Amino acid sequence: MGMNRRTLIPAKTGARRPTLAKKPPLGQSINHQFKNSQRPFQWPPTPKKKIQTTSFPQVLQPPPYFPYKSAFLQACLSASVLIFGTFTLKSGRQSPYFFNAGLFHEADLLHDISIAFAQTLISHISLNPTFSFDILFGPAYKGVPLATAVALGLRELDPQRFRKVQYSFNRKEIKDHGDGGAIVGAPLKGKKVVIVDDVITAGTAMREAVEIIRGQGGILVGVMVALDRMERMRDDGGGSAIGEVKRQYGVPVLSIVDLNDLIGTLGGTVKKEDVRRVEEYKRRYGASD
Ligand SMILES: O=P(O)(O)OC[C@H]1O[C@H](OP(=O)(O)OP(=O)(O)O)[C@H](O)[C@@H]1O
C-alpha cells in the first residue's frame, strides 16, 4: 500500500519465470498436501463448546511441523508469483526478485494462500495462547483480497472458533459519496487488529497501515505477511524492517515464509545466476534481527 507507489520495472530482457519440473495437479492444494502428508495435520482440536469470539483462553497444542511453507513456495513458483529480473520496489531498491501477490488470482491459488496464512496465525496462537484478535486489516491494494481470504481460511480450518472473525481494509482515495470514508468492512474502533499484507520490505507500508488503524481507534496486536524479505529498514544500515516494527509497536510479526526459506527452495528450479543475484541482494540489504 502507500501513496508514493513506484513503478514495477521488469528487466529489459523480461522477467524470468522459474522452470518447475511438474506443476502440482489441480486441486492438490496446500490443505490437501497438509491433510495427506505422513504426519497428519492435527489442527484444530475439536472444540467442546461453541466459541463466538477470537479469544484463546485455553492452552492449545501447536501443529507438529510446518509443511505448508514448502507447499506455499511451490504454489508461488508454479503460478509465477515469484519472478526474477530487475524490479524497482516501493522503497526505491532495485530487487532481483519480486513477489507479485496479485497473481493469486485464481480460486485455487487464493485458497492455497488463505490456508497457508490461516495455518501461520493458528500456529502462533497455539504457541501463544493469550494472543487474541478481533479483526484482520488488509492495506490497499494487495492486502485487500488477502485479508478477506484469510478470514475464510481461518473459518475453514476452525469454523467454531473463527466464524465471527471480521475483516476491513482502507481505500487509497477517500470516497466522498455513498457510504463514503476511507475504510471498508467492519469498523476498527476499540478492536484488536492484525494486519495482513503480501510482503514487508522496508516496512513503510506497515507504518502507514498502523497510522490508519490508530486513526480509526483500532488497537494493533499483530502483523502477518506472506513473505518477509528480511531487509533492513534503512539503506545505510540498522535493524530489519520486521525487527523495527516489533520494537516500535511491541507486536508479533509473522510470515508464511521468509527470504531464507525462499533461497532454500530455489536450487534446481531457477537459474544459478538468479540465485546468485538474490544472494548478493541479501548481502547488501539483508537483516534478520
Ligand atoms: O515494506 P515496504 O517497503 O513498504 O514495501 C512493501 C509494500 O509495497 C507494496 O505495496 P504497494 O504500495 O507498492 O502497493 P499495492 O499493494 O497497491 O500493490 C507491497 O504490497 C507492500 O505493501
Ligand SMILES: O=C(O)c1cc(=O)[nH]c(=O)[nH]1
Ligand atoms: O517492496 C516492494 O515494493 C515489493 C516487493 C515485492 O516482492 N513484492 C511487492 O509487491 N512489493
